[in-house]
Amino acid sequence: MSAAARVTAALGSLALAVGLTACGADGEPGAPEERTLTVLAAASLRDVFxxxxxxxxxxxxxxxxxxxxxxxxxxxxxxxAGAPADVFASADERTMDRIVDAGDASDPVAFATNTLTVVVPPGNPGGVGSFADLARDDVKVVVCAPEVPCGSATDAVADAAGVTIHRVSEEASVTDVLGKVTTGEADAGLVYVTDATLAGDDVEVVDVPETDAALNTYPIAVVAAAADAGAEQEELAHAWVDLVTGETGQAALAGAGFGAP
Structure with missing residues (x-):
């Protein structure tokens, strides 16, 4: 092979290598790298997030x-326990503190607040008209379990009101409580104002002033695993936090009934 031919072949190989480098994972020129951002969030944030x-x-x-x-x-x-996660948004500060204290999350930022309300099935078959009615033996009340943020808030409200709620079930999330009310399995339930709003005509709200005794603050933080995955993944996680705490996220949260942090 002549010297000129060797140079031509080398240039061709170089051009092919550059072309392959420019292709993304799907083979398309300039295609972006495929990445996944894993966000763990309280059940009450489902629609907004x-x-x-x-x-x-x-x-x-x-x-x-x-x-x-x-x-x-x-x-x-x-x-x-080591589950994959880049961002964590909690419905209370106590849970977030556990993660931060364990070294599994960065400094959290408060991004929303929420309060409880009493919801009943359409028609209010249990005749619930006050918070005190939740203590009646003939009223089936569903609440969140004490270890869940909405459950600890329920306990705080009940203690402040001096009312022993007639609990027939304690659920793992506020959406589970709402589900038992909308299906008629319960005469009443304590859920967040935001969940009651989303439920629309599937429930009726009983306004009770006692629920003002508990205000849940929602914090969000980048999980340590995101930083461990590299600077790009950590930057992506911070971008999600910025979205939630920024103008767009705050407007979405306000539209869903959440209060300002």
Whole structure:
């Protein structure tokens, strides 16, 4: 092979290598790297975070937001057990403190507040008209378990009111409580104002001033695993926190009935 031919072949190989480098994982030129952001969030944030995830994906090419919703205490246990997570949004500060104290999350930022309310099935078959009615033996009341943020808030309200609630069930999340009310399995339930709003005509709200005794503050933080995965993943996690705490996220949360932090 002549010297000129060797140079031509070398240049061709170089061009091929550059072309392959420019291709993404799907083989398309310039395609972004596929990445997943895993967000664990309190059940009461389901609708808001689902909408925000669509906005986030639209602004970050190649990124998929994987959302997991449950009771905050359950999610906290999962993180402490090593479950994959980049961001954690809790419905209370106590659960978040467990994660931070264990070294599994950065300094949290408060991004919303929420209060409880009493909901009953349409028609109010139990005749619940006051918080005191929740102590009646003929009223089946469903609440969150004490270890769940909405459960600890329920206990705080009941203690402040001096009322012993007639509990027939304690649930792992506020959405489970709401489900038992909407299906008529319970005469009343204590859920967040935001959940009652989302339920619409499926429930009736009984306004009781006693619930003002407990205000839940929602913190959000980047999980240590995101930093361990590298600077790009940590940056992506911080971008999600910025979205939630920024103008777009705050507007979405306010529209869903959440209070300002």
């Amino acid at each position: 689902t909408d925000l995830a669509a906005d986030f994906e639209a602004e970050h090419d190649g990124v998929t937001v994987s959302l997991s919703f449950a009771g905050s205490s359950d999610l906290g246990d999962q993180i402490l």
